[in-house]
Amino acid sequence: MPLDGDVGLLLPEIIVTLAAVVALATGLRPQAGRAPAVWAFLGVTAAALLLLIGEGRGQAVEIWSGTVLVDGFARLFKLVFLVIAGLTVLVAADYVRRRGIPPGEFYLLLLLATVGMMFMAGSLNLLTIYLGLECLSLASYSLSGLLRRDARSTEAALKYILIGAISSGTILFGMSLVFGATGSLHLGEVSQAVSSATGMTPVLLAGMMFLVVGLGVKMAAVPFHMWAPDVYDGAPAPVAAFLITGSEAAAFAAALRIFLVGLPSLRAEWTAVFVTLAVITMTFGNISAIVQTRIRRLLAYSAVAQAGYVMVGLAIASDAAVSAMLYYLIAYAFTTIGAFTVVILLARHQPADEIQDFRGLGQRAPLFALALTIFMLSFIGIPPTAGFFGKFYLFQAAVGAGMPWLAVIMVINGIISIPYYWGVVRTMYLSEAEDRSPLEAPWGLRWATVIGLGATLVLGLFPDALVRVVNAIQVVPGLPIAF
Amino acid sequence: MDLSRVTFLTLAALATVSAFRVVTASKIMHAALWLGFTFLMVAGVFLTMGAEFLAAAQVLIYVGAVTTIILFGIMLSEAAEVRGGRDPVAPTTPKGPAIIRRFILPIVATLAFAAIMIFVYSQAPWPDASAAPAGDTVRLLGSALFTDYVVPFELAAVLLLVALVGAIAIAVRDDHKEEQG
Known part of the structure; x- marks a missing residue:
């Protein structure tokens, strides 16, 4: 049997995997120092560069007997995942050392989680997508529990693994029903089989619902979000930032492929389900965030609310909506990692779980306070930040798809969210700190903040460049089924 | 039957x-x-x-x-x-609303789920089960794993590495390395 085995197009994944193993090996020495972090960062950077300048740009090819697909969609998502992983390494370098987390294991798990996400976005084969998802999930469970003397971290890992295992089972059940009804694991063939088969609709609907529930858990959509506040609050802070941005984006990437490529004939059904979930998710997330007093729980519920906004794009699923969704996910990733960087910085010097601990940050660390202010503005969606255009394009897509009421609900939610985001800013500037000593920032945190801030502002001031990129992305690749 | x-x-x-x-x-x-x-x-x-x-x-x-x-x-x-x-969580007899939560609700949910799934399965025109591949299934499996499904196979290897390292990272005993703060 001949193989269309193209290793060149898989090189980014291979490089990241190798870098992970090297990071593990260098971390085994008793005085590992910075080496694992440096190797991890180098691997991620090399893979990202290869994606940017490497071969095969601008075309969609399916390789390895249809188990891997390389197209614009996959390439953009892989790039986003690599940027998120790189920023997480920058943020984590100091954190890992200070909290006594084993560095080799940490970076290996982080990078292999990234590899899993890359395969989730880079395949039309349900088997590959599932294995990528499991790779991400297993790494996330153990990353969440790496602060082993911290009861919150252990609780987070335990809740995550229990709920995550059920969600994996649910996804697998859904995939098996789709396979049973259509006889193929390849989403392109699934959609052909669906359109020709009659009478299989109930089975496919059941499979679709299982997939919605299983992926909904990964997206932290209400009512499948029970794990999210505890994990985002209890896991090591860089891991929480990684999960909120990367894991969620990967779940949306897989969902876009599965529902748009594989099950377009059930569009009316899944649109209804996702619209309902989106409205519940954003409203619940925003209302729960108001009463939080712990900063990371606030960010956790805010993440749930943001997942609701992104889901609006998935529900509408027009070209404009998908572009808006991609824009939103990218903008949101930079903003979230930036906000978490400031939280990590403050927690370096004092136990800083409560929003009250941000008192006087405007005097103690003016640059970081300003950055956090801009991140909060971006979360609310106020120009000239990236978050504004993200929300704006989603409104446009909702109105364009004939659902103006959905845009109205999004606006109402935006207004609900103002007080709690703004409360953090007010605390930073208008309350006096007891300890006024300026905060020292290690270079990793400094750079992560600058990159997050720069991207948030650039995407807010000059959105056109990224809009052109995301508008060119096709979720459904225009290629013949290759075998 | x-x-x-x-x-x-x-x-x-x-x-x-x-x-x-x-x-x-x-x-x-x-x-x-x-x-x-x-x-x-x-x-x-x-x-x-x-x-x-x-x-x-x-x-x-x-x-x-x-x-x-x-x-x-x-x-x-x-x-x-x-x-x-000893059983660390001693079984207690639930009273009041706990009966609904711990007995009635799960049973209702299970029965409803079973009913829906049986309905779904009975509706579908499943193909005949005669299409089992002839010949040596082990050979077929092996060649499929190492040709068509070689990328998922390798990904499964990565998955096992993640599970192994993750489990060790969480379970290993570190007496001398104390976490601070």
Whole structure:
């Protein structure tokens, strides 16, 4: 049997995997120092560069007997995942050392989680997508529990693994029903089989619902979000930032492929389900965030609310909506990692779980306070930040798809969210700190903040460049089924 | 109803009952043994469907290795409540609203789910089960794994590495490295 085995197009994944193993090996020495972090960062950077300048740009090819697909969609998502992983390494370098987390294991798990996400976005084969998802999930469970003397971290890992295992089972059940009804694991063939088969609709609907529930858990959509506040609050802070941005984006990437490529004939059904979930998710997330007093729980519920906004794009699923969704996910990733960087910085010097601990940050660390202010503005969606255009394009897509009421609900939610985001800013500037000593920032945190801030502002001031990129992305690749 | 159908249903029912016993057994040792029995029944289900290699792998890996390691894990554990004897969470008789939450709601949900799934399965025009691949299934599986499915196969290897390192990172004992802050 001949193989269309193209290793060149898989090189980014291979490089990241190798870098992970090297990071593990260098971390085994008793005085590992910075080496694992440096190797991890180098691997991620090399893979990202290869994606940017490497071969095969601008075309969609399916390789390895249809188990891997390389197209614009996959390439953009892989790039986003690599940027998120790189920023997480920058943020984590100091954190890992200070909290006594084993560095080799940490970076290996982080990078292999990234590899899993890359395969989730880079395949039309349900088997590959599932294995990528499991790779991400297993790494996330153990990353969440790496602060082993911290009861919150252990609780987070335990809740995550229990709920995550059920969600994996649910996804697998859904995939098996789709396979049973259509006889193929390849989403392109699934959609052909669906359109020709009659009478299989109930089975496919059941499979679709299982997939919605299983992926909904990964997206932290209400009512499948029970794990999210505890994990985002209890896991090591860089891991929480990684999960909120990367894991969620990967779940949306897989969902876009599965529902748009594989099950377009059930569009009316899944649109209804996702619209309902989106409205519940954003409203619940925003209302729960108001009463939080712990900063990371606030960010956790805010993440749930943001997942609701992104889901609006998935529900509408027009070209404009998908572009808006991609824009939103990218903008949101930079903003979230930036906000978490400031939280990590403050927690370096004092136990800083409560929003009250941000008192006087405007005097103690003016640059970081300003950055956090801009991140909060971006979360609310106020120009000239990236978050504004993200929300704006989603409104446009909702109105364009004939659902103006959905845009109205999004606006109402935006207004609900103002007080709690703004409360953090007010605390930073208008309350006096007891300890006024300026905060020292290690270079990793400094750079992560600058990159997050720069991207948030650039995407807010000059959105056109990224809009052109995301508008060119096709979720459904225009290629013949290759075998 | 022919014999293979009867065998299949018997094995499936036994697997379901023993899986239920895994979560309801009060001693973890019993739960582990029920788990092994469940794996064995599932292997039987594979056999009735003509997947001999899967059945053999199921017996070797799950019944043989996984169950044994779980039993070792329990026996080597130092925690008294894991090793048996007392039940750390003593069963209590629920009263009032707890009865609804712990008995009525799960039963209603299970029955509703079963009803929906039976309806779904009975509606579908399933193809005849005669399409089993002829010939050597082991050879077919092997060549599929190393040709068409080689990327998922390698990804599964990465997945195992993640599981291994993750489990060690969480479970390893570090007496000398204290976390600060």
